[in-house]
Amino acid sequence: MPEKVLIYSRFPKAQMVRFGERFELLDTAGKRPNDVFAPEQLSGIHAVLTAGGTPFSAEAMDLMPKLGAIVCYGTGYDGVDLAAAAKRGIAVGHSPGANAASVADIAVTLMLATTRRLLAADDYVRSGNWSGLKPSPMMRPQAGMLGRKVGVYGMGEIGRKIAARVAGFETEVGYFSRSRHDVPYQYFPTLEALAEWCSVLMIAVRAGADTNHAVDAGILKKLGKEGYVVNISRGSVIDEPALIAALTDQTIAGAGLDVYAREPHAPDALTALPNVVLSPHIGGHTLESHVAMQNCVIENLEAYFAGKALPYAV
Amino acid sequence: MPEKVLIYSRFPKAQMVRFGERFELLDTAGKRPNDVFAPEQLSGIHAVLTAGGTPFSAEAMDLMPKLGAIVCYGTGYDGVDLAAAAKRGIAVGHSPGANAASVADIAVTLMLATTRRLLAADDYVRSGNWSGLKPSPMMRPQAGMLGRKVGVYGMGEIGRKIAARVAGFETEVGYFSRSRHDVPYQYFPTLEALAEWCSVLMIAVRAGADTNHAVDAGILKKLGKEGYVVNISRGSVIDEPALIAALTDQTIAGAGLDVYAREPHAPDALTALPNVVLSPHIGGHTLESHVAMQNCVIENLEAYFAGKALPYAV
Known part of the structure; x- marks a missing residue:
């Protein structure tokens, strides 16, 4: 059984293909998780994938009581409330330098x-x-x-x-x-x-x-x-x-x-x-940088589910 | 009395200011020289300024029997019939590297x-x-x-x-x-x-x-x-x-x-x-490259009128 990963931001489907091959994806398409998924579904979530610029508050974290890892697609993590994550023992990862x-x-x-x-x-x-x-x-x-x-x-x-x-x-x-x-x-x-x-x-x-x-x-x-x-x-x-x-x-x-x-x-x-x-925020938007960012996401998620420290932690 | 220079191509006025301070300019504005100036005026011309891409044929050279120097504004000189110029003993100069x-x-x-x-x-x-x-x-x-x-x-x-x-x-x-x-x-x-x-x-x-x-x-x-x-x-x-x-x-x-x-x-x-x-052929079109190209033009023309070899000859 693949591990579950909640997709917290709105991403183009093409960018999710490699993750879908490895994990069971619960895609919010950028909506509030509790508007899309039932509490019992959210309570089974240990890891989320998000975009660094998307606001990710303490309240959002508390929708998923077992949340242990927030993995950002890209270099940025400015949307994530790092203090709230730290307080809850949630590791935060990103893709440094990939783009x-x-x-x-x-x-x-x-x-x-x-x-x-x-x-x-x-x-x-x-x-x-x-x-x-x-x-x-x-x-x-x-x-x-x-x-x-x-x-x-x-x-x-x-x-x-x-x-x-x-x-x-x-x-x-x-x-x-x-x-x-x-x-x-x-x-x-x-x-x-x-x-x-x-x-x-x-x-x-x-x-x-x-x-x-x-x-x-x-x-x-x-x-x-x-x-x-x-x-x-x-x-x-x-x-x-x-x-x-x-x-x-x-x-x-x-x-x-x-x-x-x-x-x-x-x-x-x-x-x-x-x-x-x-330009419409396309800085990191090349084929090779998407591959590099996806590699970081996959390494972060696989390490987390294996009980290891995130290799690309914030 | 300043020396006369015939302007053979169509140039923006702003690019001619420094030449006008040093020489008497006869401006064809890109028209055929004999449509703009009388034969007796053209017979007094020893030097012309042109753009390298403008066709400059043997016939055009023969409109100015005393022509001794064709100076191109810019790097190119592909419009100038070099063989015809050589045959007539006309020196050809340009602005190598300036742009x-x-x-x-x-x-x-x-x-x-x-x-x-x-x-x-x-x-x-x-x-x-x-x-x-x-x-x-x-x-x-x-x-x-x-x-x-x-x-x-x-x-x-x-x-x-x-x-x-x-x-x-x-x-x-x-x-x-x-x-x-x-x-x-x-x-x-x-x-x-x-x-x-x-x-x-x-x-x-x-x-x-x-x-x-x-x-x-x-x-x-x-x-x-x-x-x-x-x-x-x-x-x-x-x-x-x-x-x-x-x-x-x-x-x-x-x-x-x-x-x-x-x-x-x-x-x-x-x-x-x-x-x-x-883009509309603006490659060499910056303030600093115009200054550098104008410097080459002035040095070429002043050398010619002083009876010296062109410093930036083709």
Whole structure:
């Protein structure tokens, strides 16, 4: 008899195939577990699979009194109340680094697309305005990457991979992180100092109470009117209304965003802007990173059911 | 009295400002010189400024019997009849490498945007389909860059810069070029072998008779249905109708194009496709590369008028 695993978040079916081959899956499809399953079903659950950004409160944990492991699909675990889990002796696992290359790639994609105005460029060709020799103010030459100062906020695995990629574009790379790392980039002791220095701010910091709205109106003002912000971390790191205001009144030049304050909702005021490039939280969304994340999930669940410590514990 | 320079191609005024401060400019705005200027004006012309892709025939040279220097703005000089110029003792100059970083950046931008389906991603967010939880076949996970085989066709300055950037994305890089270079990438002896091996073919070869339509239906077939082609060189290197056919019947997965067979014309059959990212020949179009290209133009013209050899001769 395969072990039971409750699917707590809403996942595409294709991502669950390998788990279904190994475990009996009870899929909530993102609904509240007690709206989908009877108490006697929930009382038999020892392990859940969730997405790190999905809120997972103490109350939700208490719906499953035998719960012993919360396994997050992906790097993040910001939705899980870690203190409540610890208090209940519930182990929390994730997939560290499994999607780092893929997320770093999207960060660079968004940086290049915003600074080189790729959406306007594609539209200029497709609309026929280029062949019609119609002038386009959006197509005026912009600063490129050569010699550009790029700031990376957060120097975990994703931040390092972003920095390594960006350095290849003949840029200067600086970073701010709680502590100085052994990396060949200029360290800034505060986020303010980094924003003042750089013209592209890449947000790669882990979401949490200490980074909530860390990028606010003040930081955006320091970034300045030639500045861009790219966020592939979590929407909570940016004060989203302040960002929309800064983009609208051109306090900053533009933004590339893969994450939002309330996904999958992207505010109308944001989606109406020409100076942003928006993607639907697809940073970790490549074939190879899904395989790597699934490997971590399977190793975590199999270790738990074998009575061992999670190999990829938070 | 400043020396006279005839502007042979159509350039934005902003790009001519620094030349106007040093020389007396006779601007054809891209028209035939003899339609704009009288023979006695043309007979006083010793130097012209042109764009490398603009056809510059023996007949055009003969409109200016005292012509001694043709200076191209940019790296390319494929439009200039070099044999005709040599026969008339006309020196030809260009701006080697001045825009290489900027062009390499656009190549990588197009590679990332096509393989990660950035246009579809942005549209999915802006249309409200993401927040409406509408499934999008275009947003299914794709292969990312990690471990991807990227082939670079041409290993000049732009090809090297493309390879260096792409290697930073944890890819495997291979190349084909007339001769083997001292670079840390796998060499392929033919374009066919490179296309067979790689899943993204980056075209960075110089345009000319030997590379005309080098990327044809056969090469695209070898690239295959998971393959992408990116062209930032010249439209002439690809057989454009064969490319459109390969994109339409999904012989290849997609393309990122900055250059076209007959610019500024991009065929309707191409602009209607969802699996392409198109930019209006903006590869070298950054503030810093314009400054660098203008520096080369000025140095070439000043050397010529001082009776010296062109410092950046073809």
